[in-house]
Amino acid sequence: MSEPLLRLVNVCKAFGPVRVIEDVSVDVHPGRVTVLLGENGAGKSTLIKMMSGIYQPDAGEIHVAGEKVSLPDVKAAERLGIATIHQELNLVPTMSVAQNISLGREPRRFGVVDRKELARTAREAMARIGMNLDPAANLGEMGVARQQLVEVAKALSLDARILILDEPTAALTGAESAALFAVMDELKARGVGMVFISHHLDELARVGDTVVVLRDGHVVTEVPASTSEDELIRLMVGRQLSEQFPRRPRRRDADAEELLRVEGVSTGGLVQDASFSVHRGEVVGLAGLVGAGRTELVRAIAGAEKRTGSVTLCGEELSANDVGAAVRAGIGHVPEDRKHQGLVLDAPVKHNIGYATLGRTAKAGLVDRAGQRRRAQDVAQKLRVRMRDVDQHVRDLSGGNQQKVVFARWVVAGSTVLLLDEPTRGVDVGAKVEIYELVRDVTDAGGAVVLVSSELPEVLGMSDRILVMSEGRITGELEAQEATEDAVMALAVSNSHSDASAERAIDTLERETRERA
Amino acid sequence: MNSTATGISRQRGFDLKNFAANNGALIGLIVLAVVMAIASPAFLSAQNLVNVGEQVATIAILAFGMTFVIVAAGIDLSVGSVAALSAMASASMVAGWGLPEVLTIVAGLVVGALAGAVTGIAAAYGKLPAFIASLAMMSVARGLTMVISDGRPVEAPSQVAALGGDLGPIPVPIVVLVIAGLVAAFVLRFTVAGSYMYAVGGNIEAARLSGIPVKRVVVLVFLLSGVFAALAGMVTAGRLDSVQPTIGTGAELDAIAAVVIGGASLSGGVGRISGTLVGALVLAVIRNGLNLLNVSPFWQQVVIGVVIALAVLFDVIRHKNTRL
Known part of the structure; x- marks a missing residue:
């Protein structure tokens, strides 16, 4: 050589x-x-x-x-x-x-x-x-x-x-x-x-x-x-990853309680008339091409984006455009871009974990500092966040551990429905599996998850039901058992008339083909 | 990858290097004081120290309010004007409307709170950049002060005059300074609102998506800034024994300088009241010391400019070194 x-x-x-x-x-x-x-x-x-x-x-x-x-x-x-x-x-x-x-x-x-x-x-x-x-x-x-x-x-x-x-x-x-x-x-x-x-x-x-x-x-x-x-x-x-997707899709019990109901939700322009519901113990995947409106839909449910239509959590209707109300009702939102939307990078882990619970654990307007620290420590340990201690700044953690900190915030808050937007983007293989395990733990504990992901194997591997979006509309719903990558892709491009979106669809199909090869 | 414990033990005990890196402004202040004491024997005299204390009071109180705003990643250019407006408005209410004198100070604080809230609402709900909203308020408040007073000084009401007096051997401005500092530090450190300010300043979008009421936090920081400005305005009027319509002209820049010298970041999320106090003291000691040394006020401005630049430079270097 x-x-x-x-x-x-x-x-x-x-x-x-x-x-x-x-x-x-x-x-x-x-x-x-x-x-x-x-x-x-x-x-x-x-x-x-x-x-x-x-x-x-x-x-x-x-x-x-x-x-x-x-x-x-x-x-x-x-x-x-x-x-x-x-x-x-x-x-x-x-x-x-x-x-x-x-x-x-x-x-x-x-x-x-x-x-x-x-x-x-x-x-x-x-x-x-x-x-x-x-x-x-x-x-x-x-x-x-x-x-x-x-x-x-x-x-x-x-x-x-x-x-x-x-x-x-x-x-x-x-x-x-x-x-x-x-x-x-x-x-x-x-x-x-x-x-x-x-x-x-x-x-x-x-x-x-x-x-x-x-x-x-x-x-x-x-x-x-x-x-x-x-x-x-x-x-x-350095070890065998026994299962990449640690959660088995399951058909939901007929009598499982409905936790989240979304009815006729539209956002300024993009999302059109989206309706679906999510039941206790369920993972609902939201698939579709980039730009199909999945992120906007999830943000609208979380109150972070202006919407029309109604969102009901455990029977209680959430007021639109009010993140605080959604959080208090039990929604936890892990946004698409953790660095810009999820974390205060120059603040310690304990603060980042505690943002959603600062108000509700306070007494007479004073922060429960000892309690916030203790809860952050417990949850960080449970989620195996690799850090020096909870005083370490989030900026110094790796991507996967940063993502776990955002997760931890909602675990501490006891959220019943988690909205996960590309939760494993930029996260390495080991941490990915740990995040999947967190999803499993949430549903095992009686919560529910809405999972947005551009990685089809992930959506197929983790969801019980898959909703497919195309150009702002939900174009189809597949049970996990009947869902294949082809079936999802067919729905994802079903609405596209414009050249641009067709092109995008072809791009995605190409990649899928390459990944299978 | 290893488990949580990767064998890094936290260092215990007093770490001088670390302390110095985190308290650069304080060390600068001490060095400055030592140099001044050597250069001018008058510096350490009781009378002079009381002078420094009185001089620092106005700037420090303004800067405490400014610290809330800067921690939340805002800026408030209106504090000097709001200081004047609050003092003038309360004095006029006593003189013109027969407001009971006991309420003078409360009235002044309310005016400051209102002015601050208006700026905050314009910034949070009107989506004006804080710089512009407060620049507008700076002009409006100064203008209103002139309108109310017709551009002439007004006699300080007794309550306000008392703020300029003495409490035994200690001047009241110093007492007000200490109380205001303790209150401000308490708010930032122990209250939920204070924690929200850091979160909003650190990353407003992450704060919003965590359910923190970011708009209300923005209004609150400007409101508090207005209240502290009002207090500073009345203390100044008390010291002068009259309410001048020009009180606080240019003081917003001193206040910002004090906060920044104290280690806060203009990009938000960082800042402490103790640092701000040190920053204000640095400014006051430099002015006082240079006066004692008979340095012309023109050169004083040059020195202060250099100090501000050095303080921020030091901060930048420190961050570069601690970042992995």
């Missing part, structure tokens, strides 16, 4: 007393893709931050093209040809494609930006990855996928020989990911070495060559990317 472009040799990194990376060695070869695989908190991010000059290793060496180097900052890494595409894109949405590609090193002529040269550079950079966008187009008006490709073009225009991609497909649809992979193939052919991180195991065999499995800051093993998904999960988690 050729000489590695980039080598990390026995690197270590600690933050205070916490050893995040211990004695890890990774090689990146030209024309090959090294996959870093591990649960959240296994050390992947720290590792790539050392590769890109954001962190410096406490011990160990970094070699680029056979020579020992130090990377004191991002600029130093860039000079050596190491470019990183971070999960959060480093682009300016208000500027054009061309301006973004040349950001910080605009071509000048007589002291002003040379617009022609700017456009030429952009076209050239995009041509390298087979992209042909208008250089003058405004970046902010493009989808995430295109923005991501612009960032790849930008990295390559810096003559990057080593490209680090941190979860580039997290926000992409199937077709968009496929386009990115095609670009990666081309780069491989040209000898660029790549590091790739993804939580979608099915992508690894498609783009990867070798997989470095990390666990608790150590390299567990290095295996070929063709290794089976089950085996990869086992290596990652």
Whole structure:
């Protein structure tokens, strides 16, 4: 094999007393893709931050093209040809494609930006990855996928020989990911070495060559990317995940009490006349394409979005547009975007768990501080939130543990009906199963769950009944026993007349096909 | 992955480094006081310390109210004007409408609360940015003060004048300052409303989806800011023994500076009353010390500007170091 472009040799990194990376060695070869695989908190991010000059290793060496180097900052890494595409894109949405590609090193002529040269550079950079966008187009008006490709073009225009991609497909649809992979193939052919991180195991065999499995800051093993998904999960988690979906779908008892009734709910424009009910012990899945109105429907039920129609919980009608009333009645809402909607990141775990119960446990307007802390501690322990203690800030927890903190809030509040909007997005395999177990515990304890998810296997694996939405309407209902991915997809696209939604449907179908393959 | 206990033991006992990192403003204040004491022997005299105390009272009381607003991720530019309006309105009610003198202070506080509530309602329900809503109130309140007084000073009612007096050896403004500080700290630390302020400032959407009545919280912080402004206005009038329509001009910026020097974040969710008090003291000690050293007031402004920048810079660096 050729000489590695980039080598990390026995690197270590600690933050205070916490050893995040211990004695890890990774090689990146030209024309090959090294996959870093591990649960959240296994050390992947720290590792790539050392590769890109954001962190410096406490011990160990970094070699680029056979020579020992130090990377004191991002600029130093860039000079050596190491470019990183971070999960959060480093682009300016208000500027054009061309301006973004040349950001910080605009071509000048007589002291002003040379617009022609700017456009030429952009076209050239995009041509390298087979992209042909208008250089003058405004970046902010493009989808995430295109923005991501612009960032790849930008990295390559810096003559990057080593490209680090941190979860580039997290926000992409199937077709968009496929386009990115095609670009990666081309780069491989040209000898660029790549590091790739993804939580979608099915992508690894498609783009990867070798997989470095990390666990608790150590390299567990290095295996070929063709290794089976089950085996990869086992290596990652370090134990057999007995069942991915720990809850068996069941037909509800005929006399199960109705907990939630939604009648004729519409929201401004999107959701049209949605009606359904949820019974004690039930998980109702809400499936559909992105943009079908599932999130809006769930938000309307939770009182977070203006609505018409009625929502009744345990026989009591909830006033519209009043989250407080819904919470008091027993609704718990785990929103789609935990960082922006679910958590106060710079507040401790105990506060985040306690927000919904501050008022009702107070005496004479004073916070029950000891009680809030104790309850937070109990529930965090029960849900196995991995943290130092309840005083730790939520920002420092991994994605799965952050999600468990949002869950914990509603467990403490004793909510009877949980509305879960993409509860496992950006959560690693181990934590996913734990979240499924929480769903099971809620229904076993006599609660009910409405589950919105874009992952069909998850909806099929966890729900007793599945409602399918398309263009704001509930277009069908399937019992778990009769539900298949095809049946759900057929309903999900059943209402679509417009080209845009048809296109979306095709995207999703493509991805589904790929996942099954 | 390991279980909850990953072998990280919490450090017990007094950690000087940690204490210094979390109390930068306090350490700055101590250093400042030591330097002033060495540079000017008059600094530590009882008379001068009482002076500092009196000077700090107005700014600190305004800044306590401002702390609620800033913790909830707002900003209140109207406090200086509301201070003037409240003092002027209550004095006029006594003089013009024959309001019983015992009610003077209550009337002033009510006016402050109303003005604050209006700003809060405009921000929460009218969806105006806090900056704009309070900028508008700043102008309205100052204008009303001028309208009521016709631009002329009014004699301070006896109750207000008493706020400028002495309680034994201690000036009343210092007593008011201490009580106001304790009340403010109590609200922020122990009440549900205080916890809501931190939540709203930390992430308003997460607070809303948790069922916290965010709009009412926003109205409340501005209302409290108005009440504290009214108190500060009457204390100032008491010290001057007359209600000047120009009371508190520009004071909102001092109050914001005190809160920020005290470690609060303008993006919300962070801030303590003790920090705000230290921030106000830093400003007062610098002014007082530079006066004693005969530094021109023009240079004082330069120094204060630099101090504000340094205080925030220190905070930024600290956050960078503690973040994993």
